[in-house]
Amino acid sequence: MQECEKELREVAKKLLLEKKVDLIIGYEEGTLPLRTRPIFIREADETKKLVWNSRCENSLCSYLKTTKERVGIVAKGCDSRSIIGLIKERQIKRENIFIIGVPCSGIIDRKKIEDILEGRELLECIESDSQITLKGEGLEEKVDKDKLVHASCKSCKYRNPVLYDTLVGKEVSQGEVEEYSDVEEFASKSDDERWAYFNDEASRCIRCYACRNVCPACYCPQCFVDQSLPTWFGRTLHPSDTLMFHMIRTLHIAGRCVDCGACSRVCPVNIELRMLHKKVQKDVKELYDYEAGINLEELPPMATFKMDDPQEFIK
Amino acid sequence: MRKGDRLKEKIIQKEQIGKWLEKLGKDYEIWAPVKRNGLVLFHPISSAKEVYFNFLNSKKTPKDLFFPQSEVLFSFPKEEIEKEVETILQKPRIVFAIRPCDARSLALLDQVFDSEDYQDPYYIERREGTLLVGLACTHPQQSCFCTSVGGGPFAKAHLDLLMADLGDGKYFVEALTERGEGLLEKNDSLQEPQKKDREKLAKIKEEAEEKVKSKLVTKGLEKKLDKIFDSSLWDRVHQRCLGCGICTYLCPTCHCFALLDEKDKARVERIRNWDSCMFPEFTVEASGHNPRISNRERMRQRVMHKFNYFVERYGETACVGCGRCIQSCPVNMDIREIIEEIRNE
Ligand code: SF4
Ligand code: SF4
Ligand code: SF4
């Protein structure tokens, strides 16, 4: 891990010194235990702040949506897929992005740590290759990282970046959990149960839109929920507003969501958005044999038309 | 609004709290911290068993009990213009185990919604119909800085009752208003505090105050902010901000809203929804022009409003130091760092 961090800093420094990029977007340590955060570096000296570890939970790709400079970006497997999506959808130019790929064994889900803490405050956390030590008042607990890995990472088949200009660190093994096992289990429940589940999830939504803003696939200059002339959407907390927001966003990212999990991780009220998105991913795979962001060539299914496209759903 | 005069001090045994709440539940709707889906929020409770006493602070503040995120202010059949006022509270309420910082935030909201210039009937009815039973913070967090902005983990201001967990199965309770005293009267198993209880209380209070390690120096801050409206500092500090609504929606003192009319075939409703200065649409004008064009201007607004405009208008900082914005920001924007940077600018 430390090796990798050292290499990362060197690569970034060199890119800035050789003026290959104007800006490096990576991670630095945050102000609370467990937290890292995005950092924007323009001076070579500052690259010493860069870190890479299993707490680098943010997707940095969302910043590519607005930046105009030549950017060197630290990208995990899922992030490299998001970048491919943004290139394919002509949101960014390949030649403006230098991808510093980092193989990733999975990001730690802070919510899982909160469950362990049971209301106690985390004062320090020490990370080793396979474990995390949680420290607080009257608390010292070693936990295997495997147990803390985010659901999206558990089943991730692309832990090694798919597209990169340079790779930092060693390649890692892929996620072991069957990709759609949780979706299938959920799909086997009755309509009523599923409806109740989604209503319950949506009832906690505070409409902060962090999930949308962090999502690399959500880049519309103005989102449908924000339009006011005309107003497409109510702004209340009624399920017809909140649930519809999530359902429409889910459809808008069909064939584009890479299951990076960033949206679930930013949600302040622990809404499990993944179940919706993963189901649509599965449908796209089954209907169009397409996976988002695994190469630059294949055309996105929602942006193409083929004579033999399935159309049983048109009645 | 209310004075924190000491009216009555008692000891409640932990196991008696259930009975007491049950009794109070006959006359009041009781809201208390409850843990569901791994999340501590204030919910109406029917038994003390539901109360999650072991909480650091609730994820969301109880602000929406007074100023709901979305509420129909009034509605009327399309044909008639006559206003229909609905009763807001069916029953008086108690917010049980509210933290002192959140209680203080309500006093700040009072300035906005219950001032000489403007009285908001919706807010006021809820506020007057609700008693605040505080629970002192024996475990302030690293992100708490209440003591820097006029509060404290055992602060009594604006509460009706303050309870403190003495850690030995007893709670020290202090009635701070007559209404608070009334709540205590419903409890027939109260004990008189002994000397050692008072000593214990003083000790845990001191320990808690010491635990609030974060300090935010606000002295002279508003003057400084006056001078740096155009500073390049704002180009730097906002960079990683996602422009979401978390920091303002979870903040106990934020109070911005937007009004909206919705209609179906038969009725028209006027709805008030929370809004946030971190959203691009917050300042879009009818012409389409947006004076706060990027996150830079929006972040500046958030800081300016809390630490400059509000101070100028009401004489106090619009931040109670609860640390929620620090804890929940998805990209770890830390208001303490921003303020420090401003001071050093
Ligand atoms: S929808 Fe969520 S999981 Fe999918 S790409 Fe967007 S942020 Fe990632
Ligand atoms: S991040 Fe969570 S609370 Fe915020 S809009 Fe998305 S689902 Fe709702
Ligand atoms: S500071 Fe954090 S919580 Fe606030 S709008 Fe920006 S990203 Fe969201």
Ligand code: SF4
């Ligand atoms: S600005 Fe942050 S710390 Fe201050 S009251 Fe609001 S949420 Fe709490």
Ligand code: SF4
């Ligand atoms: S302007 Fe912003 S900071 Fe001020 S109260 Fe409104 S939302 Fe909060």
